[in-house]
Amino acid sequence: MTKIRIATTSLAGCFGCHTSFLDMDERLVELLEHVEFDRSPLNDIKHCGPCDIGLVEGGLCNADNVHVLREVRANCRVLVAVGACAINGGIPAMRNHFGLGACLEESYLNGIGVEDPQIPDDAELPLLLDKVHPIHEVVRVDYYLPGCPPSPEGFLSVLGDLLEGREPVLPKKLLHYD
Amino acid sequence: MSAGANQPEFSPNTFTMDGIEIPFKDGQTLMDAALAAGVYIPHLCHHPGLTPHGSCKLCMVDIGSGRASSCTTPAVAGQQVSNNTPALNEARRTLTQMLFIEGNHLCPSCEKTGNCTLQAMAYHLGMLEGHFPQFFQRREVDASHSTVMLDRDRCILCELCVRASREVDGKNVFAVAGRGITARLIVNSPSGKLADSDLEIDDLAAHICPVGAILIKAHAYEIPIGWRTFDLRQIDEIGPEKVIQARVGHTDD
Amino acid sequence: MNSVGRTERTEPLNVTVAGACAQSRHLLEVLCILQQQLLHLSDQTVCAVSEHLGLPVGQVESVVEFYSFLYKTPRGKYHILFSNCPSCGFRQDGRNLLHVLCDRLHVVAGETRADGLVSVDETSCIGMCDQGAALLVNGIPITRLDSVKIMRVAERVETEVALSDWPAEWFRVEDNIRRSGLLLKNGFAAGAGIRAALARGFDATLAEITRSGLRGRGGAGFSAGIKWALCREAQGTAHYVLCNADEGEPGTFKDRVLLHSHADAVFEGMTLCAAVIGAKQGFLYLRGEYRYLLPQLQTMLTHRREVGLLGNHILGQRGFDFDIEIVVGAGAYICGEESALIESLEGKRGVPRNRPPFPVTHGYLGQPTVVNNVETFAAAAHISLRSSAWFRAAGTEKSMGSKILSVSGDCSAPGIYEYPFGVTMRQVLDDCGARDVQAVQIGGPSGTLIGSAEFHRTLGFEDLPTGGSFMVFGHERDLLAMIVNFAHFFAHESCGFCTPCRVGTTLLKNGLDRIANGHGTQYDVDEMKRLGILVKQRSHCGLGQTAANSVLDCLHRFPHVFEQRLAQDSHEPCFDLDAALEEARRITHRDDAAAHLD
Ligand SMILES: Cc1cc2nc3c(=O)[nH]c(=O)nc-3n(C[C@H](O)[C@H](O)[C@H](O)COP(=O)(O)O)c2cc1C
Ligand code: SF4
Numbered sequence A: 001m002t003k004i005r006i007a008t009t010s011l012a013g014c015f016g017c018h019t020s021f022l023d024m025d026e027r028l029v030e031l032l033e034h035v036e037f038d039r040s041p042l043n044d045i046k047h048c049g050p051c052d053i054g055l056v057e058g059g060l061c062n063a064d065n066v067h068v069l070r071e072v073r074a075n076c077r078v079l080v081a082v083g084a085c086a087i088n089g090g091i092p093a094m095r096n097h098f099g100l101g102a103c104l105e106e107s108y109l110n111g112i113g114v115e116d117p118q119i120p121d122d123a124e125l126p127l128l129l130d131k132v133h134p135i136h137e138v139v140r141v142d143y144y145l146p147g148c149p150p151s152p153e154g155f156l157s158v159l160g161d162l163l164e165g166r167e168p169v170l171p172k173k174l175l176h177y178d
Numbered sequence B: 001m002s003a004g005a006n007q008p009e010f011s012p013n014t015f016t017m018d019g020i021e022i023p024f025k026d027g028q029t030l031m032d033a034a035l036a037a038g039v040y041i042p043h044l045c046h047h048p049g050l051t052p053h054g055s056c057k058l059c060m061v062d063i064g065s066g067r068a069s070s071c072t073t074p075a076v077a078g079q080q081v082s083n084n085t086p087a088l089n090e091a092r093r094t095l096t097q098m099l100f101i102e103g104n105h106l107c108p109s110c111e112k113t114g115n116c117t118l119q120a121m122a123y124h125l126g127m128l129e130g131h132f133p134q135f136f137q138r139r140e141v142d143a144s145h146s147t148v149m150l151d152r153d154r155c156i157l158c159e160l161c162v163r164a165s166r167e168v169d170g171k172n173v174f175a176v177a178g179r180g181i182t183a184r185l186i187v188n189s190p191s192g193k194l195a196d197s198d199l200e201i202d203d204l205a206a207h208i209c210p211v212g213a214i215l216i217k218a219h220a221y222e223i224p225i226g227w228r229t230f231d232l233r234q235i236d237e238i239g240p241e242k243v244i245q246a247r248v249g250h251t252d253d
Numbered sequence C: 001m002n003s004v005g006r007t008e009r010t011e012p013l014n015v016t017v018a019g020a021c022a023q024s025r026h027l028l029e030v031l032c033i034l035q036q037q038l039l040h041l042s043d044q045t046v047c048a049v050s051e052h053l054g055l056p057v058g059q060v061e062s063v064v065e066f067y068s069f070l071y072k073t074p075r076g077k078y079h080i081l082f083s084n085c086p087s088c089g090f091r092q093d094g095r096n097l098l099h100v101l102c103d104r105l106h107v108v109a110g111e112t113r114a115d116g117l118v119s120v121d122e123t124s125c126i127g128m129c130d131q132g133a134a135l136l137v138n139g140i141p142i143t144r145l146d147s148v149k150i151m152r153v154a155e156r157v158e159t160e161v162a163l164s165d166w167p168a169e170w171f172r173v174e175d176n177i178r179r180s181g182l183l184l185k186n187g188f189a190a191g192a193g194i195r196a197a198l199a200r201g202f203d204a205t206l207a208e209i210t211r212s213g214l215r216g217r218g219g220a221g222f223s224a225g226i227k228w229a230l231c232r233e234a235q236g237t238a239h240y241v242l243c244n245a246d247e248g249e250p251g252t253f254k255d256r257v258l259l260h261s262h263a264d265a266v267f268e269g270m271t272l273c274a275a276v277i278g279a280k281q282g283f284l285y286l287r288g289e290y291r292y293l294l295p296q297l298q299t300m301l302t303h304r305r306e307v308g309l310l311g312n313h314i315l316g317q318r319g320f321d322f323d324i325e326i327v328v329g330a331g332a333y334i335c336g337e338e339s340a341l342i343e344s345l346e347g348k349r350g351v352p353r354n355r356p357p358f359p360v361t362h363g364y365l366g367q368p369t370v371v372n373n374v375e376t377f378a379a380a381a382h383i384s385l386r387s388s389a390w391f392r393a394a395g396t397e398k399s400m401g402s403k404i405l406s407v408s409g410d411c412s413a414p415g416i417y418e419y420p421f422g423v424t425m426r427q428v429l430d431d432c433g434a435r436d437v438q439a440v441q442i443g444g445p446s447g448t449l450i451g452s453a454e455f456h457r458t459l460g461f462e463d464l465p466t467g468g469s470f471m472v473f474g475h476e477r478d479l480l481a482m483i484v485n486f487a488h489f490f491a492h493e494s495c496g497f498c499t500p501c502r503v504g505t506t507l508l509k510n511g512l513d514r515i516a517n518g519h520g521t522q523y524d525v526d527e528m529k530r531l532g533i534l535v536k537q538r539s540h541c542g543l544g545q546t547a548a549n550s551v552l553d554c555l556h557r558f559p560h561v562f563e564q565r566l567a568q569d570s571h572e573p574c575f576d577l578d579a580a581l582e583e584a585r586r587i588t589h590r591d592d593a594a595a596h597l598d
């Protein structure tokens, strides 16, 4: 039996969703009988090949996030936005309350404990978007798994449905935004 | 404002809601009658005892081929009302999504999470995501008051605080200014700040906010996330007004 | 919270405020006077007004932020607003007149120039659609604009010529009555309608109005006679008559002409209504855009008082006491909705009330109130003078009498056309010299979009009801641009009370912009339909309930105007990714390839 191929990535997130995914503990072993991982921070594969499912944690805060998201979208049949940040920007989107300039000045010029104040301008660094955006504003998203983070049961529920070829339906008791 | 004080004459009037017969007293709205009969109609801007507002439109129902807001529509004998239908709930979900994306509802960072009626409504309606592009409006936070704080990012303009202040507290602390998508909650004080208003911690207006826009300072995490009102129950099992009443000791009936 | 008063004024603020409060008892009028004098309403002004009038600061503030013509930050000494109605529009022959003026005056649209001299912006239709492109300068209309005139306007602003010294011809507003019927053809001597009513008796006059079949001309078409009768029966400490002269529906300007040239009939209709329902006080709620008509209307009211047609004992009849006050709006289409109008009159935001109760039982100050359109009152006066039979002789079974149309857009003779109800669209198009017509928007943005296949249809309550707006779109017109214009109008004018309209009109606007800009996909089109139906079905008042009509009509009758704009990609970003990097590029001084996204 060929395994379902899954890619995962963390954009502007905290890896909390990935950590929660791993929290499924021994159930992971069973899951791995059915799935294998492509690009993922879990195995450190850097680029995505053709996949069945993409799990995206985190929203879009910079140009690099956009490139990665597009790569994952282009290679995955089904894309799932995982967690509050992917779905509506989450905690990183709290910076949208302020202008980007104000954020950078506070972090790199005026903030407490700043030494050698200067805003980084190295061409190696991904440039920041003026606001943090949810991923569905840039690519088509097939399913959403909310939570901050979603529980391991949430992951199992959505993946279980997808593995069985069903539309994922998150049971009400697993639906939460926090 | 308690309904028990002035019971209207009983008359044997009934209407049906989703096929269930619901009795009503003269002058009652569909919402009043349904809640009294233990039937839940989703609602955000309604609170028993306060003048019905009719703005959130979550309580929309169909009456025959017509449409109405149940919180403002008087019950009429023999009406056939549809409430808990897939089409209405889908429309309600879309309205809830509109409320989420118009404001900045970042639940993980919100003290109200778990106790929030908007969030619970979204759970009830099976909302997974905001669906529409976020507006990311920038709205002012007012932390000037010693015990109450106002974070307009989460205000859904239900005007419960406006009405509670006027009708129950006998004050006039809040108002809505502006129009359209730029409408915003304002504080009725010369500086526009809560600290200069006569809001006090025991006012109903300080507690009635269904979302995390008006918050009591320094009590946010007394009950841990996971053990809060709507972590334990669905919104249709417990009217949000009961939550508020429990909190401020206001009782109805 | 900041903002200081204008430095040129030496008078202390509360003297200015006291002066304004002395001139009017209406909050909105006081604020308009102060806006004119101080060029904005600062927090201090708001507080001073609240103190002088004994109103909560919150109420004054909420009103200031509601109306388009009241500003929290200073406008220019010359404040110029271009009408953005799609019919007359400031986009002319490929030139954007607003941009022309802004460029010439070095001012950014929507902002006040640093020296405080001038500000330029756009505003919803100002009801001059038959006069070419138009603007308001300090509230006064200038019509028949072209780029030459714009240059001259700029010169006068730059050299600070007083408005009174600008060429009078610029301010001329023509009636453009092209076709007269029942109301416009027949003369009306002041007092004639009241005399006839006195001779007949007021009960018989009400019966006559009812028998005439007169239905409201402002939109909903409710029977005027029944409305008056309901109000008369309603208990209250006072009864009121309100004339709805808010005429905010883009493309509508017939009330402007009635008030300019037939105001006696309008005032007389109000007086008759007062006699029937037992009102002592009436108000004419005039849209802010028509403030220039105010002096003339005041003069007429004064004259009517002098000749005993208003005031105590009208025409010598003991106890027949009635007077009319004019209250001017301040830029809010929603205030044409009758209960919002009443709220506005009461010094509040123009937010529609919950119904029931209706204004006939609980209107102004909670008392029984009749609200009728300008044209309805004028027709009532004529009916009193000439009889119901005369009125019924025109029109159709369910639509008696005539309708005054405001014809604008792509035709050779825009203006006022009065027809018996039942006239076909084809007839109107022929008469106004419209050739090669793609579509007509009947009844304004809130009405119906009709294509050439249906020009046999008739105007009237049986088929196509209309408040009077008749916008002709020729084949050159970009229909989608019209729909986008309407969507912007509704998003701008939504009062913000209810969720579906407050958020939905903005979502519709954004979605249509996206499609018009070539970034939309079939998904977006489907979304417009889904949203449109929700906004239409679930909004609180007529504004939201009609806001999606034009997009739904266009999707139904002209689907290709959407289809031909759709992007090839199945999913386009919801925002401009490269533009979203602009701020970061500026801050970091980067412009390398990695500093861009497509
Ligand atoms: C958004 C909105 C705007 C309206 N604007 C006007 C208006 O400008 N003039 C008017 O007469 N009626 C307007 N109406 C209709 C009024 O609510 C009301 O029906 C009318 O004034 C009654 O007068 P009538 O019966 O003589 O038509 C509007 C309604 C809505 C919902
Ligand atoms: S107010 Fe409610 S919905 Fe909004 S962020 Fe807070 S918990 Fe979430």
Ligand code: SF4
Residues within 6 Å of the ligand: B154, B155, B156, B157, B158, B159, B160, B161, B162, B185, B208, B209, B210, B211, B213, B214
């Ligand atoms: S602050 Fe809360 S109670 Fe007041 S209008 Fe906003 S959401 Fe409603």
Ligand code: SF4
Residues within 6 Å of the ligand: C334, C351, C352, C493, C494, C495, C496, C497, C498, C499, C501, C502, C539, C540, C541, C542, C543, C544, C545
């Ligand atoms: S439909 Fe629009 S204009 Fe009418 S009450 Fe709702 S928000 Fe206000």
Ligand code: FES
Residues within 6 Å of the ligand: B042, B043, B044, B045, B046, B053, B054, B055, B056, B057, B058, B059, B060, B069, B070, B071, B072
């Ligand atoms: S509960 Fe009825 S409209 Fe909000």
